Amino acid sequence: MAERRARPTPPTPPTPPAKNGRRHVWRRTTPQTPAPAKDAHPAPTTPTSAEAAPDAGDSVVQAALYRDGVRVATPSTLADTFRELREQRDGMAWIGLARPTETELLSLAAEFDLHELAVEDAMEAHQRPKLERYGETLFVVLRAARYLDAPEEVDFGELHVFVGPDFVITVRHGAAPDLSAVRRRMEETPDLLKLGPEAVLYAILDAVVDGYAPVVSGVQNDIDEIETEVFGGDPAVSRRIYELSREMVEFQRATRPLVSMLHALMAGFAKYGTDEELQRYLRDVADHVTHTSERVDGFRQALADILTVNATLVTQQQNAEMRALAEAGFEQNEEIKKISSWAAILFAPTLVGTIYGMNFETMPELKWAAGYPFAILLMAVVCVSLYFIFKRRDWL
DSSP, X not given: OOSOOOOOOOSSSOOOOOGGGOOOTTSOOOOOOOOOOTTOOOOOOOOOTTTOSOSSOTTEEEEEEEETTEEXXXXXXXXXXXXXXXXXXXXXXXXXXXXXXHHHHHHHHHHHXXXXXXXXXXXXXXXXXXXXXXXXXXXXXXXXXXXXXXXXXXXXXXXXXXXXXXEEEEEEESSOSOHHHHHHHHXXXXXXXXXXXXXXXXXXXXXXXXXXXXXHHHHHHXXXXXXXXXXXXXXXXXXXXXXXXXXXXXXXXXXXXXXXXXXXXXXXXXXXXXXXXXXXXXHHHHHHHHHHHHHXXXXXXXXXXXXXXXHHHHHHHHHHHHHHHHHHHHHHHHHHHHHHHHHHHHHHHHHHHHHHTOOOTTOTTTTOTTHHHHHHHHHHHHHHHHHHHHHHTXXX
């Protein structure tokens, strides 16, 4: 927006002016104390709920005030930020938090009149990407992503953004995205920063979407490697396909809602008087998101196809192994048949020789003259008969 929109006057009785005459009618009414006279020693006062923020919280990454696209103050605490913002009638506050405490979020909610549902979402995190408007405050949830080269996996972060008439609050859960780079980029282009909180929101959206490009490139390389491993017969590739498929499901959940969110923002261009330059930027971001979402859909389909191919190859390999085992078993069975046949053939003369070799006085045929030829003939007949029987049955 090229010019700051006038703040609406509430229907309730007018709020007493804040310090230095600044009115913040979109905020909850907080008791104010009169400004001390010049050169007078201020009397100790009890801080208001908005000013009772932690003096040095580790979650406050950076807070700054801007006027006409130029940084005019860098408060060290939330209380100082609130005070400076009241004094800068035409200023804009940009507060960056990382995993803030409940106290800090409640102090921000009291100061900027943030909706309790949005504050609750920012506290709990693990929200789906969405865009909601509460009066003049826009609440945006984004899922950032970054590709980790060493473990070859995708790390997801969550970012909540509150955008009001003269403030931007970012609540980051996770390492991504790098909002310090966004802040430097905006400060280097004051003509864009002076367009107000909507320009900051554009820059954040652009940074999140640009962060998807390395992830897409890394996943494409992983898929190429997986294809090589699948046709190379790597047994561990199935686990890698499954893990990457799960990451693509998360990636799809992060990118797909952004398409409708950006379309919703573009639909409100005319209603909220968005600057034409911002309109072009947001349309460009929407194009990138659409392209990324289509790539992610393609990755999921490719991984599903690769998993099917891998299952087919594994099945074929198992069938080949089973066939080899069956053939080995068949060959062993044939050998066993041959061994058993020859054992039976040799068993017949052994049996006859054993019977005729027994030394008993009263044994039949013991003094028979034809006993020896008969025994030899009997052995030969039995052996030949067994040989032809086994031969006919293909055992020999």
